[in-house]
Every structure is written in C-alpha cells, then in structure tokens.
Amino acid sequence: MTHLTLSNICKQFAGTTAVEDFNLEVEKGEFVSFLGPSGCGKTTTLRMIAGFEVPTTGKVTIDDTDITYQAPNQRNVGMVFQAYALFPNMTVAQNIGYGLRIRKESKTAIKERVTEMLALIHLEKKGNSYPHQLSGGQQQRVALARALAIRPQVLLLDEPLSALDAKIRVSLRAEIRAIQKKLGITAIYVTHDQEEALSISDRIVVMYEGRIEQVGTPFEIYNFPQTAFVASFVGTLNTAPAEVVDPAKHLLKIDGVQLESAEMLEDKHAGDKVTIAIRPERFNFIAQERKANILDCQIENITFLGSVVRIQLLIGSNRFYMDTFNNPFLELPKIGDKAQITCSREAVLVLKA
Amino acid sequence: MTALDEKRDAPLARPAPHKMSWAWLGVMPFFLFAFLFLIYPSSTIVVRSFQDSVTHGFTLKNILALFDNHYILGAYWISIEISLLTSVGGGIFGFLLAYAAIRGGLPSFMRSSLMTFCGVASNFAGVPLAFAFIALLSPTGLLISWLRALGYNPYFHGFTLYTFWGLSIVYMYFQFPLMVLIIAPAIDGLRREWLEASENLGASSFQYWRYVALPILLPSIMGTMILLFGNSFGAFATAQALTGGQINLVTIVIGSQLRGDALGDPGLGYAMALGMVVVMALAITGYTVLQRRTERWLR
Amino acid sequence: MRRGNRIWSWIVMIIGILYFFLPLLATFIFSLKAKLGVLSFQAYANVFHDPAFVYNFSYSVLWAISTIVVGILLFVPTAYLIRLRVPKLRSAVEFITLLPFVIPAIVFVFGLVRTFSHPPLLIVNSPALLIAGYTVLSMPYMYRSIDTGLRSIDVRTLTEAAQSLGAGWGSILFDIILPNIRVAILSGAFLSFAIVIGEYILAQYLAKPAFAPYMAYQIQQKAYEPAAMAIISFALTWAAMGIIALVGRGNGQAQVGGGH
Numbered sequence: 001m002t003h004l005t006l007s008n009i010c011k012q013f014a015g016t017t018a019v020e021d022f023n024l025e026v027e028k029g030e031f032v033s034f035l036g037p038s039g040c041g042k043t044t045t046l047r048m049i050a051g052f053e054v055p056t057t058g059k060v061t062i063d064d065t066d067i068t069y070q071a072p073n074q075r076n077v078g079m080v081f082q083a084y085a086l087f088p089n090m091t092v093a094q095n096i097g098y099g100l101r102i103r104k105e106s107k108t109a110i111k112e113r114v115t116e117m118l119a120l121i122h123l124e125k126k127g128n129s130y131p132h133q134l135s136g137g138q139q140q141r142v143a144l145a146r147a148l149a150i151r152p153q154v155l156l157l158d159e160p161l162s163a164l165d166a167k168i169r170v171s172l173r174a175e176i177r178a179i180q181k182k183l184g185i186t187a188i189y190v191t192h193d194q195e196e197a198l199s200i201s202d203r204i205v206v207m208y209e210g211r212i213e214q215v216g217t218p219f220e221i222y223n224f225p226q227t228a229f230v231a232s233f234v235g236t237l238n239t240a241p242a243e244v245v246d247p248a249k250h251l252l253k254i255d256g257v258q259l260e261s262a263e264m265l266e267d268k269h270a271g272d273k274v275t276i277a278i279r280p281e282r283f284n285f286i287a288q289e290r291k292a293n294i295l296d297c298q299i300e301n302i303t304f305l306g307s308v309v310r311i312q313l314l315i316g317s318n319r320f321y322m323d324t325f326n327n328p329f330l331e332l333p334k335i336g337d338k339a340q341i342t343c344s345r346e347a348v349l350v351l352k353a
Numbered sequence: 354m355t356a357l358d359e360k361r362d363a364p365l366a367r368p369a370p371h372k373m374s375w376a377w378l379g380v381m382p383f384f385l386f387a388f389l390f391l392i393y394p395s396s397t398i399v400v401r402s403f404q405d406s407v408t409h410g411f412t413l414k415n416i417l418a419l420f421d422n423h424y425i426l427g428a429y430w431i432s433i434e435i436s437l438l439t440s441v442g443g444g445i446f447g448f449l450l451a452y453a454a455i456r457g458g459l460p461s462f463m464r465s466s467l468m469t470f471c472g473v474a475s476n477f478a479g480v481p482l483a484f485a486f487i488a489l490l491s492p493t494g495l496l497i498s499w500l501r502a503l504g505y506n507p508y509f510h511g512f513t514l515y516t517f518w519g520l521s522i523v524y525m526y527f528q529f530p531l532m533v534l535i536i537a538p539a540i541d542g543l544r545r546e547w548l549e550a551s552e553n554l555g556a557s558s559f560q561y562w563r564y565v566a567l568p569i570l571l572p573s574i575m576g577t578m579i580l581l582f583g584n585s586f587g588a589f590a591t592a593q594a595l596t597g598g599q600i601n602l603v604t605i606v607i608g609s610q611l612r613g614d615a616l617g618d619p620g621l622g623y624a625m626a627l628g629m630v631v632v633m634a635l636a637i638t639g640y641t642v643l644q645r646r647t648e649r650w651l652r
Numbered sequence: 653m654r655r656g657n658r659i660w661s662w663i664v665m666i667i668g669i670l671y672f673f674l675p676l677l678a679t680f681i682f683s684l685k686a687k688l689g690v691l692s693f694q695a696y697a698n699v700f701h702d703p704a705f706v707y708n709f710s711y712s713v714l715w716a717i718s719t720i721v722v723g724i725l726l727f728v729p730t731a732y733l734i735r736l737r738v739p740k741l742r743s744a745v746e747f748i749t750l751l752p753f754v755i756p757a758i759v760f761v762f763g764l765v766r767t768f769s770h771p772p773l774l775i776v777n778s779p780a781l782l783i784a785g786y787t788v789l790s791m792p793y794m795y796r797s798i799d800t801g802l803r804s805i806d807v808r809t810l811t812e813a814a815q816s817l818g819a820g821w822g823s824i825l826f827d828i829i830l831p832n833i834r835v836a837i838l839s840g841a842f843l844s845f846a847i848v849i850g851e852y853i854l855a856q857y858l859a860k861p862a863f864a865p866y867m868a869y870q871i872q873q874k875a876y877e878p879a880a881m882a883i884i885s886f887a888l889t890w891a892a893m894g895i896i897a898l899v900g901r902g903n904g905q906a907q908v909g910g911g912h
Contacts, residue, residue: 052549072552079553085546089568098564099554143550150554376737380745383730387748390784391791394763395755401766450668457661467665470672472893473886476843479852480868481882485675487871488682488879495678526675529668587756590852594868604758611762611857626759633754 003028003186004049004154009058011044018044020210022058026154026188031180033189033197036207037233042190045207046156049188050079062153078147079156083163084139086131092142093118093127099150117145120179137168144176148183155180155187161196173200194234198222206230228351231277238280238320239351244272250345252276255316260292261348275351280310282347283322285333286340293345299337313341398630401623415620416627425606425616425625432586432603433632435517439524440581446525447532448574454533455540468537471530478527479590486523486595490514515596523591528581535580539573539647569647576643583636587629603629676886683879695876699884702877708866715779715855715862716848719786720841723794726787728837731798732829735807749795752788761785761857776858785854790844797843801836802829839896846892850885 002025009022019041026032034042047053049060051072060068067075086095096117097110105113118124121141131139140160147155157176161169177200180187191197197204198218206213206221208229214221225231231239245251247265251258254276261276268274286294300319301312304326311322311332322341324330333339405412419425453459454467489496492508500507513519543566551561589604598605603625609615610622686694699705734745752760764785769776787794807829814824830837855862867885871878 050549050553052552072549073555073557075553076555077553079550081546081550083544083546085544085550087547087550087565087569089565098551098556101564102555102560146550146554376733379733380730380738380741383726383745384748386726386784386787390764390781391748391751391760391788394760394767395751397767398759398763446664446668449664453661453664457664458658459661459665463665467668469893469897472897473890474672476846476850476893477886477889479850480864480871481850481885482675484867484871484878484882485679485886488882489675489678495681496674526671529671583753587758589756589758590864590868594852594871597872604756607758607762608853608857611758611765622762626762629756629759630754633756637750637754 002026003030003063004188005059005061006045006049007059007061009045009048009055009060011041011048011053012056017210019048019055022212024205024212024215026186028186029184031177031187031189031200031202033191033201033204034207035191035194035197035204035234036213037192039209040207041210042192042205042207043158046158046188046190049154050077050156051075076150076152077154077156078150078152080140080143080147080158080160082159084131084136084143086139086143086146088131091128091130092123092134095131095142096146096149098146103150113149117149120148120182121145121175135168136164137172140164140172141175144179148179148185153186155185157187157189159190159192162191162193169196176200198234206233208233225277225349226352228275228277231349231351236280236321236323237277238318239275239277240318240320242274242276242350244268244270244274246270252348252350255318257295257316259295259348260345261350262345263348263350265350277349277351278320278343278347280321280323281308282343283320283341284324284343286342293342293348295341295343297339297341299333299335299339301335302332313339395630398623398626401620402627404620404623406618406620412620415618415624418618418621419624419628422616422621424601425603425621428601428603428606428625429628431517431601435521435524435602436582436585438521439528439585440578442521443525443528443581444532444574444578447529448536450529451533451537451540455537456543467533471533474530475527475534478588480594482523482526483591483594486514486519486526490519490522516600520592520595520600523595524585524588527591528585531581531584532577535577536570536573539570542647543569572643572647576640576647579636579639579643583633583640586632586636676883679879679882679886683876683883686876686880695880696884699877699880704866705881708861709863711861712849712855712863715783715786715860716845718783719790719848720794720844722783722787723790723840723844724837727791727795727798728830728833729825731795731802732807732825735799735802736811745795749791752792757789757851757853760788761853765857779860782854782858782860785858786844786848786851789851789854790840790847793843793847794840797836797840798833801833804836805829805832835899838899842892842896846889849888 004024004026006022006024009019010017011019022041022045024032034045036042044053048055051067051070051074055068058068059066062075062077087098090098093114096114100110100113114127115124118127121144123138123141123145126134126138126142131142134142140163144157144160160176161172164172173196189197189200198221201218203215203217204221205215206229214226214230216224221230221234225234225237228239231237240254242252242254242259244265245253245258247268247270250261250263250265252261252274253259259276295315297313297315297320299311299313303310303312305323307326308323309326309330309332311324313320313322402415403411403413405414450467454464486494488494491497491514494514497507514523547565547569548558548561551565552558556564587604589602589608592600592602592605593608596605598609606615607622607626607629610625614622616622616625683695684691684693686692686698730745734742755763764781765776767773768781775781810828810832811824814828819827849863851862852864852868854860856865856868863881863885867878867881870881
C-alpha cells in the first residue's frame with residue numbers, strides 16, 4: 001500500500017528551480033534514500049515533506065491525506081537533522097520527551113516512552129546527561145530517539161551521519177537501519193554518500209539538478225545505471241565514447257577495439273555515437289580461450305586500496321580502471337607490460353544520452 | 354634552574370632557560386606599569402578604607418560609618434535604582450532590537466547598520482550626550498516644544514530632565530546599544546535547526562520560546578543585563594554634565610569628595626569608593642559565571 | 653519569517669532609530685540657530701574661531717595620540733609574549749586588563765589623585781600621569797583588541813614557521829606579526845582615540861586642558877556653541893567607529909566601548 005506520495009512537486013526559489021516535477025510513491029515500512037550531489041534538491045524535497053518548505057506546485061500526501069500546506073508542527077513526521085539540533089538546555093531524557101510533553105501526555109507515559117527509546121538506542125545510562133557531554137555519534141542517536149518518540153508516520157533523516165567520523169558513520173548507519181526495520185517505520189534518508197545509500201536503502205532516488213535521474217533498488221542503481229550521471233556518481237565507472245557497429249549483433253567499437261554488449265540497441269543505427277560504461281571489477285585477465293571482448297591493453301599504474309587492487313590501463317587511447325581482489329598470491333603484471341583483459345557482454349553498459 | 358632540574362629535562366624539549374628569562378623581562382614593563390598606575394592606586398583605596406585618617410591604624414570605623422550615613426546610603430540607593438531600571442529596560446529593549454535585526458526578517462543591511470549605530474551610541478556618552486538630551490528634552494527642547502504644540506507639556510506633569518527619570522532616559526541611550534552589541538552573538542548562536550526541530554516535534558512558536566529559546570538565551574540576557582548594571586552604576590560624566598552635580602549618585606558624591614573633602618571625612622570617601630568597587634566586582638563576577646554557562650551551550 | 657513578526661521587527665527598529673537620531677537631530681537643529689531667525693553654521697564658525705577650543709581640542713588630540721603610542725608599545729610585546737612564551741601569566745594579565753571595567757573611572761581617578769599628590773610620588777601635575785591614566789582607561793579595549801588579533805592568526809605556528817625559515821626576532825615581529833595584526837591594532841587605536849577625546853573625568857580632576865571638560869564648562873556659559881561641539885564630538889565618534897568598521901571588515905567584530 002502506498003504510504004507517502006509526492007506528486008508533480010516543483011519548488012522555485014526566487015526564479016531558480018530547486019526541484020522539478022518530482023514524483024515518488026513510498027510503501028509503508030520502506031527505506032528510501034535521496035542521493036545526489038549538494039544542490040541537487042534532495043534536502044529541499046525532504047523539507048517539503050517535513051513542512052519547512054511549501055512546494056510551488058504539486059502535492060504531498062500521507063495515507064491519502066493531503067498535507068502539502070499543513071504547518072510543520074501539525075504533521076506527525078519525525079526529523080533527524082544533519083547537525084543533531086538537540087536542545088542544549090535539556091537533558092537527553094528531556095530532549096527525547098519534548099515532543100510528548102508538547103502533546104500533553106502524562107508524566108508517567110513520557111517517562112515510559114523515554115526509557116523505551118533510551119533502550120532502543122543503547123544509551124540507558126545517559127538520560128540525565130546534557131548533549132554537550134555526549135559524543136557526536138551519541139548525540140545523533142539521541143536525535144533519532146527524539147524523532148521516533150512521537151511515533152511519527154514517516155521518519156526523515158537529513159544527512160544524519162555527515163558530521164561524524166568514518167568508523168562511527170558505518171556502525172551508526174547499520175544501527176539506524178536495524179531500528180527502522182524493527183519499528184517498521186517508513187524512512188526517507190538524504191545523503192550525498194553513494195556507499196551509504198547503497199548499503200542502507202530499499203530503494204534509491206538519484207537526483208541531479210532538481211530532477212530525478214533514476215529510481216531503483218541499490219542493485220539496479222549500481223548494476224544498471226540508466227544515465228551518464230548515475231553511472232558517474234554511483235561507484236567508480238569507466239566510460240568511453242563508442243560507435244555502434246551492428247545493432248542487431250550488439251556490436252560496438254571503441255577506438256578501433258570491438259566490443260559486444262548485452263544491451264538492446266534496436267533504436268540505434270550503425271555509426272551512431274554512444275557512451276559505454278564498464279565497472280572496474282567486471283574486467284578480468286584472460287585465463288581461458290574466449291571469442292568476444294578480448295581487449296589488448298598496456299598497464300600504466302597499480303594501486304593497492306586494501307582489499308582491492310586497482311590497475312590503471314590503456315585500451316587504445318582510452319584510460320580504464322580494473323579492480324581485482326587482493327590476496328597474498330596474486331600475480332600482477334608489471335607497469336609497462338602489455339596484457340589482455342576481458343569482460344562479459346552484460347558488463348558493457350550503453351548509457352542514455 | 355639547578356643542575357638537577359636540567360638533568361631531568363630532555364634536551365631541547367622546551368625553550369632554554371635563558372630564553373625564558375628574556376620573555377619574563379619582556380613582560381615586565383607591562384606589569385610595572387599596571388602596578389604603578391592601576392593596582393597601587395586602587396589598593397590605596399582599599400587600604401585607606403580600613404585606616405584611621407588621623408592615627409593611620411587599622412579601623413572598621415569608615416566602613417561602618419557608610420551604613421550610618423543617610424546621605425551616602427541614599428546615594429547608593431539612587432545609583433542602584435537607576436542602574437536596575439536602565440539595565441533591565443535597556444536590556445529588554447536592546448534584546449528586542451537585536452532580535453528584530455538578526456532574526457526578524459528585515460533586510461540584511463539593517464543588521465550591519467544597527468551594529469555600527471550601536472558601536473557609535475555605546476561610545477557616545479558623557480558631556481555631548483548630556484547636551485544632546487538637553488536639546489531634545491529640556492523645557493525648550495525640540496521634543497518638548499513639539500509636545501507643547503500638541504497641547505501636552507510633560508513638565509506640568511512632574512517630568513524633569515535633570516532628575517531620576519530624565520537621567521534614566523539619557524542613560525538608556527548608551528545602555529541599549531551595549532545590549533545589542535553583546536547579545537547579538539548569542540542570538541546568532543540560536544540555531545535555526547532548534548526552531549525547526551521544535552516545530553517538527555509539534556511545538557507552537559510560543560512553546561519554542563517557552564521551552565527552548567528563552568532558556569538557552571536567559572543566561573546571556575541576565576549576564577549582559579548585569580554588565581549594563583555596572584555600566585550605569587559607574588557612569589559619572591553624563592550625570593555630572595546633565596545635572597551639574599545636583600543628583601545624588603555615588604559617583605557624583607565621590608566626585609565632589611575628590612574636589613574638596615565634601616563629606617568632611619577623608620576615610621569615608623575611601624570607604625565609599627571601595628563600596629563601588631565591591632558592587633562592580635560582584636556584577637562582573639555574575640556576568641562571567643553566566644557567560645561561561647552559555648559558552649558551553651552555544652559552541 | 654511570518655508576516656506578523658516582520659511588522660513587530662519594523663516597529664521595534666523604528667523606535668530604536670528614533671531613540672538614536674532624535675537627540676542628534678535636536679542638537680543639530682539647535683546648533684544651527686545661533687543667528688536669530690535664520691539657520692546658519694554660525695555656531696560652528698564661532699567654535700572653530702575660538703582659540704580656547706583650538707587649544708583644548710589640540711591637547712585632547714595630543715593626549716589621544718600619546719595614549720595610543722604608549723598603548724601599542726606596552727601591549728603588543730606583552731600580548732605576544734604572553735601568548736607565546738609565558739602563558740602562565742595569562743590569567744594575571746587578563747585580570748589586570750579587566751580591572752578598569754571593575755573600577756569605575758571616577759574611583760580610579762580618585763585613587764590616582766590621592767596616591768600621586770603626596771611626596772615622594774608628587775606627579776599629579778605631570779602630563780605623564782594623565783597619559784598613564786588614559787592608557788589604563790583604554791587598556792581593556794586596546795589590549796583585548798590586540799589579543800584577539802593575535803589569537804586569530806595563530807602566532808605560535810606563524811612564529812615557528814618564520815623561525816624554521818631562518819627569521820630572527822626582529823624580523824618575526826616586524827615582518828610577520830605586526831602586519832598581520834595591523835587591523836586589530838588600528839581598531840584598538842581608533843577606539844582609544846574616541847575614548848580619550850570624549851573622556852571628561854581624568855582631565856577635569858588632573859586639571860589639564862582637554863575637549864570634554866572645556867565643553868562641559870561651555871554648556872554653562874553658552875547655548876549654541878556647545879550644541880555645535882556635541883555634533884563635532886558625535887561626528888568624531890562616528891568617524892572612529894566607521895574607520896574601525898572599514899578596516900575590520902571581514903573579521904566583523906563589533907567593538908564595545910565605555911567612558912560614560
């Protein structure tokens with residue numbers, strides 16, 4: 001069942017368009033990320049769901065109730081801010097209980113709910129601490145508990161991890177996801193970090209310059225990027241200009257080297273210019289005899305990235321990266337060596353213009 | 354430094370000892386200056402407050418005499434009253450003004466102009482300020498003549514520029530700008546997300562002020578008001594120029610004691626001055642304590 | 653912001669503007685009335701042609717410049733050394749620079765006069781005492797301004813960087829530190845200038861020629877000329893603050909002054 005709907009949302013600020021024709025349906029209990037570079041309109045869209053911005057045109061509904069013009073304090077939507085935004089004059093418990101106090105719930109009910117929330121974020125002993133006595137990660141967990149305490153219909157998270165250290169970011173995002181699943185709450189998560197979006201979401205909305213570029217599961221977004229922007233923004237991707245050789249046989253040519261793709265090219269003609277994309281990890285050194293996609297290359301550089309070794313190579317005049325898993329027995333070519341690599345037909349993506 | 358100490362120190366881990374003494378020598382002029390022209394004269398006041406003016410022996414006579422002298426107590430009382438009034442009044446108005454300029458949705462140039470105005474106004478005091486208000490609010494002043502033309506003469510209703518209320522109005526001229534200058538950073542420190550978080554959790558804007566904004570700002574507001582209190586308590590030139598010394602403030606009494614032993618007792622003059630220092634020290638301490646508290650929050 | 657709030661903001665602002673400008677307007681209008689029946693700058697002409705004004709005002713300027721020079725010579729090396737070499741004296745210096753806030757000017761002058769009017773410290777008639785007094789009164793602003801300037805440039809790293817490049821102490825101070833805190837010194841200097849020009853108590857009780865006591869005396873003698881002097885004095889304060897705002901643009905720190 002559709003829980004949260006954004007239809008035909010547009011938002012203009014003093015002549016510039018921040019969000020353009022945004023349409024999205026979110027299921028109950030779904031975790032959706034808005035992913036994009038800064039200024040792509042993802043935070044503006046989130047703030048329209050919270051009520052801090054009013055769309056220029058379009059409609060926001062929750063459970064078929066139109067909330068487009070409802071004041072933020074009349075909505076039941078919890079929000080977690082980038083910089084925590086905990087009230088510095090209140091203890092952790094008072095922060096978490098604030099929304100319930102506003103709703104005039106009884107003292108015992110508030111106390112019970114606060115205890116429950118503190119247990120949920122594993123900060124049982126910090127109820128009487130003040131925000132400035134907590135670490136950044138702890139503060140953000142309190143902010144999460146505060147947003148959840150009011151039993152919101154939708155939970156909004158505005159880059160909640162961007163102010164934290166790398167290690168805490170990883171552990172806290174797992175914790176956020178676990179809590180969201182446990183409570184079965186619908187969540188919208190804004191981030192510019194593609195790894196974060198891929199790891200945490202049910203679905204990702206990739207945005208660029210106010211428009212939706214692609215909506216899909218992390219699997220679809222990563223493996224089948226539909227636009228050049230998505231391809232370049234999510235993960236590392238080799239792209240190169242190519243020419244269609246034979247649409248029926250899915251044959252392409254990059255700088256004289258023939259490539260076979262699994263993609264449908266019915267709408268293309270021989271000689272059409274396209275852009276192809278191949279993930280670095282889809283390349284392999286040739287181990288057995290193959291017919292298609294045999295690529296001659298020259299090794300330019302080799303970089304250790306920990307679990308992965310990244311090899312920079314030249315195919316014709318195009319520079320490509322190839323990733324291979326690291327292990328102590330790995331036999332690598334030397335810089336300057338000639339080598340042959342290959343990739344499957346499915347790895348060769350043809351991007352939309 | 355002894356040889357033993359030298360052995361304990363790792364070589365080059367800190368500046369060599371002779372460099373240290375150079376630095377000490379470098380700050381000596383400052384301390385010498387401060388001692389000669391600030392600390393020594395000030396301690397003279399403290400010492401002589403507890404000194405019999407004839408025998409030079411220790412006595413509490415001067416301090417006790419303060420509390421017996423209705424003229425002096427009255428002076429303290431009026432000084433405290435006028436300082437309370439102008440610090441609270443100037444504090445509230447200054448806060449509203451700063452808030453209006455910073456968060457009131459006014460065009461942004463208003464803020465920088467207000468800050469410049471306040472920088473000027475808080476420094477524009479003393480004799481010229483007194484004269485400016487004489488030109489405005491004396492019986493022949495501009496505003497009074499406007500009001501007279503409208504058929505209302507405040508001087509027929511108990512108002513005079515040269516007593517308590519008049520002086521309070523004049524003091525406000527440097528009080529509220531000082532409030533604006535000092536409270537502005539605190540208002541800047543009030544983060545927009547707090548309002549949004551509060552609204553998001555269902556609070557009205559009254560509830561936001563009641564539970565979040567005011568509690569956060571209160572220590573700064575109180576602290577700055579205390580500073581304003583001290584600012585007005587120690588003011589002398591404005592009152593002297595405005596009333597010609599006719600108003601019985603502590604500073605005015607000390608001024609006339611300085612001109613020629615007006616109290617007829619040198620010891621009493623010292624004790625009075627000491628009393629002022631004590632009040633000011635309390636005020637500054639209060640300000641510092643409250644300021645520390647907010648700094649923790651508004652980082 | 654909501655519309656209702658904005659209306660309130662405007663109302664408060666307009667009251668503030670009236671409070672600020674009405675006394676000045678009244679003074680200005682009054683200062684133009686020296687000639688019967690017409691508005692003229694006669695009062696200003698009278699003021700500038702009065703040798704007593706020129707005499708007193710020149711002395712005020714002289715006191716101000718001396719105070720600034722003494723202040724810079726005394727406070728720049730101290731603030732620098734305290735930051736870098738002897739941080740353990742930091743709280744002592746902070747206490748001393750705050751003292752003029754705690755001790756009202758009239759009490760300070762009271763102590764000064766009483767201390768230095770008896771042998772062996774009979775220097776109450778020396779201009780040196782007056783300048784020392786002004787230096788003390790402007791110390792909270794001057795010292796703090798310099799110290800804030802030093803804090804904002806991270807003197808330690810700059811000094812170490814200069815040392816590692818082979819600079820000596822003179823070169824560090826004059827090529828690195830001073831140019832970088834020029835703005836802070838200038839704002840401190842102009843604030844001190846405004847304070848000394850407007851200061852009444854010290855010159856009055858040490859019986860030295862100065863602008864403010866002269867003006868206070870004129871208020872009792874004349875009508876229009878003091879108005880003109882008040883406007884001149886205001887213009888000077890405004891100029892000093894304006895210059896501070898101008899040179900300090902970017903580090904946007906408002907200065908809080910005193911001398912009431």
